[in-house]
Amino acid sequence: MTRTAKNTRRALPKEVRKEQLIQATVRCIAKHGLSGVTMALVTGEAGLSMGIANLHFKSKDKLLLETLQFVTEEYAQGQNAILDSDTVASTADKMAALLEFDFSPGVTEKNKLAVWFAFLGEARSRPTYRRICSRQDAKADEKIAALFQRALDEAGDKKADAALLASGYIALVDGLWLNSLVDPRRLPWKKAYRSARHYLASAFPQHISLDQ
Amino acid sequence: MTRTAKNTRRALPKEVRKEQLIQATVRCIAKHGLSGVTMALVTGEAGLSMGIANLHFKSKDKLLLETLQFVTEEYAQGQNAILDSDTVASTADKMAALLEFDFSPGVTEKNKLAVWFAFLGEARSRPTYRRICSRQDAKADEKIAALFQRALDEAGDKKADAALLASGYIALVDGLWLNSLVDPRRLPWKKAYRSARHYLASAFPQHISLDQ
DNA sequence: GCAATAAATGAATGACCATTCATTCATGGG
DNA sequence: CCCATGAATGAATGGTCATTCATTTATTGC
Secondary structure (H helix, E strand, C coil): CCCHHHCCCCCCCHHHHHHHHHHHHHHHHHHHCHHHCCHHHHHHHCCCCCCHHHHHHCCHHHHHHHHHHHHHHHHHHHHHHHHHCCCCCCHHHHHHHHHHHHCCHHHHCHHHHHHHHHHHHHHCCCHHHHHHHHHHHHHHHHHHHHHHHHHHHHCCCCCCCHHHHHHHHHHHHHHHHHHHHHCCCCCCHHHHHHHHHHHHHHHCCCCCCCCC | CCCHHHCCCCCCCHHHHHHHHHHHHHHHHHHHCHHHCCHHHHHHHCCCCCCHHHHHHCCHHHHHHHHHHHHHHHHHHHHHHHHHCCCCCCHHHHHHHHHHHHCCHHHHCHHHHHHHHHHHHHHCCCHHHHHHHHHHHHHHHHHHHHHHHHHHHHCCCCCCCHHHHHHHHHHHHHHHHHHHHHCCCCCCHHHHHHHHHHHHHHHCCCCCCCCC
16 A cells, blocks of 8 residues: 555656556566566556556557557667768768667667567568568668668779678678577677677678777 | 368378468468467368367467477478488588578478567567577587588688677578568568578688679 | 267357546645 | 646456367277
């Protein structure tokens, strides 16, 4: 009855409550899987009452969609901050920053990646999931291909295919994330990082070095 | 009442029924997602009655596990046939065969890949799923690393790291599959294949060529 | 043919879970 | 200080679904 945190009921504005619930949903998906989340689990994890999620999100489906959107947009924002920054970075710096970002703690955090792959696993049968996942990706594809093209130009390389290298990098990072997430003993995060770095160093030797 | 295929009830031995049901489960997971499969959907898809799945598999959970195992083992068998064949292939031939196999129609079939990634999406929260996925993978890791090491030796390359290249190849293929599966317009299968080939050609120029 | 056996059926059961809504309770304006 | 507002609660509701099992139907040995 008199839980410390509960004494202040109400108190919080809509947006704060929604984010609380989304964060709780992320933890629940990571812990129980997408097919194991229930409204009771989510609201319990948030320390709130059963009805609250429907109050703010209308339905479980909407809650899940907004959770996916939250995780997706967070990644896209961080990535765009690097790719769009026309103030500072050289081509080499941007490429290095992209790599560091993809293996930074904020991105490789287990819970977030678990959510990402949980939804991807259902994306084929749920057009809405697919649309949310694909939307930002298509834009990022082009930006990364453009960055790679610039690097090839700077290196005087006229044979390599920037678009192909970009798809490869994106897929490689996805695969490394997935393998490290599912079994970090088989693919430690450090090794995943080195693998991605090796890919870039091999394609752009003048921009990315192998070591460090 | 008198459906053509139904006149012969019973008729079929246990093993045939089980595989029928597993195949139906594969199609249902691909169509409805792992969280959307119900016993009614699966048995309906197989053209049989509700109770049949529990009769042969004891529970829904067991049916799903055996389905995952079926898909996993089919892939592992095809892959081992290549990696273990000590009768014929040279290092270069094995590498080429591995690549062709990974993008052969039997492997890239949508339904099977959809099942694979559906389970991977839940693998973190379900130790049993993870164990089934990891079991064969660990063995394959070593075999591919050994193959790559042989190629490096043949090329006189003493600097490259075969284990790192192997993890990279495996992750790249996973990522390419996933991207092509989720949105084939963004990453057509042909392009995915070329990307994987490019990876190998770049690491083993004396064994794999870029074109064809 | 005729039990005896085993496979298959699908209506009935019970568990679980999303959603609802009458009620409770903080908050802030008057 | 008190009422009006709307956030928050959680017991109750209804729907979905896995599982069971009494019954039906094919098969096999005699």
